[in-house]
Amino acid sequence: QKEVEQDPGPLSVPEGAIVSLNCTYSNSAFQYFMWYRQYSRKGPELLMYTYSSGNKEDGRFTAQVDKSSKYISLFIRDSQPSDSATYLCAMSEGRTGGFKTIFGAGTRLFVKA
């Protein structure tokens, strides 16, 4: 079993829809949770990070962490065609885990105009 599981999609939604992207994990020691966005033929770029549990909002993006369920989510409101990309979740224990970051395989998102 992978340490981090992420549905590869693809996920196709109409413009303006609310998108929900999710990851599950097995390591209860993860404390840092990140979402990266990767456009085709480009490197990933950090979208959001969250420390421990709770919600974090940045514009149209909201990241949620539920440590009790070992489940994290990224919500995109009013989705735009420019949001079409692969979204990678990433997690880390921080110092106790040697700062290693584990990435999910990514979910491909298509937003249709």
Place this chain on the structure above:
Amino acid sequence: NAGVTQTPKFQVLKTGQSMTLQCAQDMNHNSMYWYRQDPGMGLRLIYYSASEGTTDKGEVPNGYNVSRLNKREFSLRLESAAPSQTSVYFCASSEGLGGQRDGYTFGSGTRLTVV
């Protein structure tokens, strides 16, 4: 634009050939990393350098070597390429080790095919 620059962008090698992937960052970051990305596998860490003068193995180091030439540059060498090393290679950097708060800054990648 400031960031991470990787060369080359594309490369085709024959089995057994060697090559070096170059990476340079101009953000004065302390830590640098080499990842490979394969379909369905996510990003897997090959080697990393916590700071200038140090290097450590990641999850999948076999068949690779690295050199942290100075604070800016971190190269990845394939001594004898194998078809299993066909992948997209990303170099990344971060201010602190692990990049938990500020994240990694990734290069645009090198698409390597070994035939």
